[in-house]
Amino acid sequence: xxxxxxxxxxxxxxxxxxxxxxxxxxxxxxxxxxxxxxxxxxxxxxxxxxxxxxxxxxxxxxxxxxxxxxxxxxxxxxxxxxxxxxxxxxxxxxxxxxxxxxxxxxxxxxxxxxxxxxxxxxxxxxxxxxxxxxxxxxxxxxxxxxxxxxxxxxxxxxxxxxxxxxxxxxxxxxxxxxxxxxxxxxxxxxxxxxxxxxxxxxxxxxxxxxxxxxxxxxxxxxxxxxxxxxxxxxxxxxxxxxxxxxxxxxxxxxxxxxxxxxxxxxxxxxxxxxxxxxxxxxxxxxxxxxxxxxxxxxxxxxxx
Amino acid sequence: xxxxxxxxxxxxxxxxxxxxxxxxxxxxxxxxxxxxxxxxxxxxxxxxxxxxxxxxxxxxxxxxxxxxxxxxxxxxxxxxxxxxxxxxxxxxxxxxxxxxxxxxxxxxxxxxxxxxxxxxxxxxxxxxxxxxxxxxxxxxxxxxxxxxxxxxxxxxxxxxxxxxxxxxxxxxxxxxxxxxxxxxxxxxxxxxxxxxxxxxxxxxxxxxxxxxxxxxxxxxxxxxxxxxxxxxxxxxxxxxxxxxxxxxxxx
Numbered sequence: 001x002x003x004x005x006x007x008x009x010x011x012x013x014x015x016x017x018x019x020x021x022x023x024x025x026x027x028x029x030x031x032x033x034x035x036x037x038x039x040x041x042x043x044x045x046x047x048x049x050x051x052x053x054x055x056x057x058x059x060x061x062x063x064x065x066x067x068x069x070x071x072x073x074x075x076x077x078x079x080x081x082x083x084x085x086x087x088x089x090x091x092x093x094x095x096x097x098x099x100x101x102x103x104x105x106x107x108x109x110x111x112x113x114x115x116x117x118x119x120x121x122x123x124x125x126x127x128x129x130x131x132x133x134x135x136x137x138x139x140x141x142x143x144x145x146x147x148x149x150x151x152x153x154x155x156x157x158x159x160x161x162x163x164x165x166x167x168x169x170x171x172x173x174x175x176x177x178x179x180x181x182x183x184x185x186x187x188x189x190x191x192x193x194x195x196x197x198x199x200x201x202x203x204x205x206x207x208x209x210x211x212x213x214x215x216x217x218x219x220x221x222x223x224x225x226x227x228x229x230x231x232x233x234x235x236x237x238x239x240x241x242x243x244x245x246x247x248x249x250x251x252x253x254x255x256x257x258x259x260x261x262x263x264x265x266x267x268x269x270x271x272x273x274x275x276x277x278x279x280x281x282x283x284x285x286x287x288x289x290x291x292x293x294x295x296x297x298x299x300x301x302x303x304x
Numbered sequence: 305x306x307x308x309x310x311x312x313x314x315x316x317x318x319x320x321x322x323x324x325x326x327x328x329x330x331x332x333x334x335x336x337x338x339x340x341x342x343x344x345x346x347x348x349x350x351x352x353x354x355x356x357x358x359x360x361x362x363x364x365x366x367x368x369x370x371x372x373x374x375x376x377x378x379x380x381x382x383x384x385x386x387x388x389x390x391x392x393x394x395x396x397x398x399x400x401x402x403x404x405x406x407x408x409x410x411x412x413x414x415x416x417x418x419x420x421x422x423x424x425x426x427x428x429x430x431x432x433x434x435x436x437x438x439x440x441x442x443x444x445x446x447x448x449x450x451x452x453x454x455x456x457x458x459x460x461x462x463x464x465x466x467x468x469x470x471x472x473x474x475x476x477x478x479x480x481x482x483x484x485x486x487x488x489x490x491x492x493x494x495x496x497x498x499x500x501x502x503x504x505x506x507x508x509x510x511x512x513x514x515x516x517x518x519x520x521x522x523x524x525x526x527x528x529x530x531x532x533x534x535x536x537x538x539x540x541x542x543x544x545x546x547x548x549x550x551x552x553x554x555x
Binding site for chain 1: 306307310313314316317359389390391393394395396397399400401450464501
């Protein structure tokens with residue numbers, strides 16, 4: 001579906017994407033995880049054939065995005081980061097006018113619009129204009145719109161950024177259904193829970209480079225420990241405890257407000273902390289997440 | 305062609321939702337203009353070039369309505385589709401080409417101008433201001449004028465970031481054109497030094513063509529020269545718009 005070798009995107013002196021290699025197979029749900037400015041959206045724009053690569057090789061659906069842009073875009077569904085629905089048109093008209101961009105005949109466009117509104121649970125809003133819809137509804141409409149041409153590949157740029165938890169879960173559930181239908185999904189996100197929920201495979205990006213690649217589980221197993229202990233010490237700076245707790249677990253990471261202790265067995269590590277005579281003001285033992293993987297790989301948190 | 309029609313279709317669907325808002329400026333205002341100036345002011349004037357002032361001014365107001373509508377519809381709506389609505393970005397993700405975006409919208413401008421011209425002519429006919437069967441060509445002259453000014457205005461709207469530039473466009477080009485390009489008085493009344501400015505305005509060429517058609521007289525230049533001048537504006541404007549849209553939508 002997507003094949004990239006040494007893909008580079010530069011804007012003047014700034015290198016947004018710095019030589020990445022990618023392969024996405026049919027039916028896969030593939031994610032780009034990384035903080036803002038990591039180069040995820042620039043990569044997505046190149047895959048969507050709206051941005052020309054500065055260097056490297058890129059093939060989308062076996063075609064060249066520079067020479068065959070329209071033919072590729074005809075088979076893509078794109079859900080952009082910033083909604084670009086028509087605010088004055090109705091929900092239904094947004095889909096039917098968009099269908100025409102793909103040369104879909106009127107009657108067929110209306111049939112697909114009705115079916116997709118059913119799928120994203122917006123049938124009741126069909127005749128409403130877009131302006132008064134909630135953020136979650138607009139995003140669902142954007143996803144329905146991206147499906148109007150029955151695409152082989154769906155690109156979702158930060159699909160749930162800015163949505164409340166309930167709206168996010170509804171959206172994830174719909175995206176999961178798409179995945180079950182065998183639609184190839186490529187998404188960017190800076191939410192590790194989103195990547196864990198939706199992606200079969202993902203790459204972690206930082207400063208335009210891919211720093212890790214694999215399934216969420218594989219990444220956690222490779223780069224992190226099974227469990228993580230979060231320790232807080234009242235008003236004391238967590239960094240001052242790094243030396244005192246040295247040797248417990250496999251790794252210690254002081255953050256401004258807490259100390260992360262990586263260990264295969266969190267409870268045993270906590271016991272050892274107490275045995276050395278320290279009494280943290282709060283202790284939390286949890287499973288390791290992609291957030292931890294990102295911190296270990298880059299020394300930074302995903303969302304600042 | 306499919307893409308162009310799809311873009312045209314979207315503009316029409318939007319217009320169907322919002323047409324009430326444009327009724328005043330497109331249909332009622334020009335008629336009020338003709339009544340107040342043509343009949344009110346015309347009452348004090350014996351006539352221009354041997355015809356009553358009302359008859360003389362009707363084709364001028366017709367062309368200037370098309371002119372203002374075409375410019376107006378290519379300012380905020382075009383900039384908005386880059387900045388706020390991002391409709392062009394939505395199209396960019398589909399097989400629609402940048403040339404389709406421009407051509408489709410120009411088609412819509414022609415449609416809007418044609419309708420407004422036909423309605424205005426109908427009202428003018430009731431006042432007995434139409435004197436020649438050549439009048440049937442005037443809606444097409446208006447449509448050509450529409451593209452001649454809408455295409456370069458679209459290019460301008462696609463180049464700027466801030467809508468305050470539109471105020472300058474109206475202040476220094478649109479309003480002076482409307483006042484001095486032969487709509488309300490003959491350009492021959494202008495000091496000789498300023499006349500070339502009026503001749504440079506696409507509006508003047510459309511006004512003279514419309515006036516010749518409604519009065520059944522010959523235009524000041526050969527009709528083909530007026531049409532060629534308008535076509536040149538339309539063609540150049542289209543190329544400028546293509547360049548401006550490309551710059552804004554690709555990297």
